[in-house]
Amino acid sequence: MLGYTAHLRRDLARWRERGWISAEQEERMAADAATHSGFSAGSVLAILGAVLLCLAIVTFVAANWEALPRIVRLGILFGTLWLSYALAYGLFRTGRDQFGHAMLLIGGAVFGASIMLIAQTYHISGNPADAVLLWAAGVFLAAVLMLSTASLIFAILLLAVWLVIGETEGPSIPMWQFAIAWGLCAAAVWRQNSLLALHALMLVLLVALFREFMRETLAPGTVCLFGFAVYVLAGGRRGLTGDARAEHLFPTLATYGALVCLGDVMLLQVGEPLVSVPAASVAMLAWAGLAAALLAVAGAYRSRSFPPIVVAGFAVFAVLLRLVLPPLLAPLNDMTTFDILAGVLILVGSLWLIADGGRRGIRSISAAGYAFFMAELFYIYFKTFGGLLETALFYLLAGLLLIAMSAVFVVSERRKAQRIPA
């Protein structure tokens, strides 16, 4: 949010120079933006302090406290838990909300430490993932009841711990169980309308997707299509749900959709030996067809220029492509075809992202586009072209193409700018 305030100050200064606003108006607007930017050094420090206290509590697990009788240990645990929430109440009551939320976070940590310490006290060596899930549930409860962003992020990050512990020690967490927990957290993120929590939510999702990817339990291209669907959904018509939260959260959601979509193709391309390439190649083509059709559906939907029957037609076309394409394309299967296919998909996709991000004014989408574009060019440089001459030719053509495209953009932007009265 700090970036926004700085950016606004620059814009306001320019508008004042053009004579659109007075110096006094500029000051008032800047001051208003600063107070509403949601950034407060006090609350950030309180939360960070709470995180340190949480670490202190959790490391207490390792401390030498076995000498105390069991009843005393239990008394300490329950007492600390209730004390945390009593202190939180005192802070909320006196209007020190940011400290109240910090205290809530500490209460969540005490709850987790208690689970572990009770297991230790009674020599319970059950499934550690279950303990983490119980911990996450307790913290989630606090987050939902108190509308606490910090606690919600804590609960979401515990989901990642849950997944990782399931993987490293004990039976791994089934995807459907994770999906339920993640869905509940997603609903809370939507309700609390927190961008930071959305980032945590998407990062945990990336961890889960990566786990599935490494296990090769998903057909090649499935994750890509999922990301694409998120991108299309989040980029949907403005006011789609008639909710201000959509406008706040969806740009970030769209960026993650783009990252997942192209990231999956890139992983398939770079990690070739991991997946069976012929199957991947066919699937990729079919998914690309489906993606193109979906894009058409989304375009139609957004512009409202097509009647529902045409939109439905596109959807049927998409499904047909998915069914019909693979057998037709089977003869094309080999390493090189796959590589070229994935490369084209990533280059076209990243250019689309740069343009779409610019058009919608969402910088993170453009940034993702640039990143994928550069990454793919590097990949091509090291991988596909053997001779320097061919590589040079490729870059020449790609460069000329891009310059031509940029010229088109510049002209259209200039026309747009001319329509704004000076």
Next chain:
Amino acid sequence: MTTRPQRFVALSLIAIALIQSAALAKIVYDRVALLRAGKEVVLKLVPRDPRDPFKGYYSSLNYDISQLDRRLIAGGRPDFSVGDTAYVVLRTGPEGHAVPASLYPSMPVEMAGDVVARGKISWVSPDRINLTYGIEEYYLPQMEAARLDNIPVDSIRIVAAAGADGQLAIKRLLVDGEPAYEEPPF
């Protein structure tokens, strides 16, 4: 937050503390009930690391009922796979500790004098089945751990309580048949 009524904040916080306490209390209650009412069974340890059974603050215990011969599988059930629940019928042997008698996929009918222990299959090999019972970790005060460090594994026994559902809980630790470390349930 400032817009929410005080009473709601107080009620929410009490609800959070109550529900979290209830979850913790449930864990403690189940354990205490098991320790008080469960049937006692004496288990023999086998060394995992032959030198020190009680490393530092806690030791991971390896029981001789942790590794079972496949021939103990009862009935015609061909196989168990990792993650399955298994029930082991334990009978007190001539040396005073429990010896595995048979392995079932579901709760068997108990004979007098037998104790049934419930475990999870952790891995399988062509001739052996490995189980965990949830009693593989034992936490000790540092001083106790240092004292027990030099005692040969052979002379250590764990007394566990077995619930009606086969759940095991560590009750006390015996060295040469004498209680060496015991804690009351509370």
